[in-house]
Amino acid sequence: MAWWAMGQQTDIARTLERIAAELGVPVSAFHERDASSDTAGALQTAVAALLSAFTMVRDPAERQHCVDRLSDEATRLRALAKDDRG
Numbered sequence: 185m186a187w188w189a190m191g192q193q194t195d196i197a198r199t200l201e202r203i204a205a206e207l208g209v210p211v212s213a214f215h216e217r218d219a220s221s222d223t224a225g226a227l228q229t230a231v232a233a234l235l236s237a238f239t240m241v242r243d244p245a246e247r248q249h250c251v252d253r254l255s256d257e258a259t260r261l262r263a264l265a266k267d268d269r270g
Contacts, residue, residue, distance in 0.1 A: 203231070206251065207258070 204211045
């Protein structure tokens with residue numbers, strides 16, 4: 185493997201770690217656990233769509249606003265799921 189490719193892999197791994205930390209999930213959530221799992225494929229598709237949309241936002245303040253809104257919504261949905269279970 186070329187030296188630059190190793191650097192790219194390291195950058196990708198670091199980026200996945202940061203995304204996982206922000207979402208409160210393990211990095212393994214981005215890897216298919218079962219090739220036949222529709223859920224794993226749907227998660228990867230959703231993450232790719234989010235990242236694609238996020239890269240279109242050029243203003244750092246607006247990017248942070250997007251992160252904050254998504255985090256707030258995720259917190260709200262977790263609370264709803266917890267209420268449903270319990």
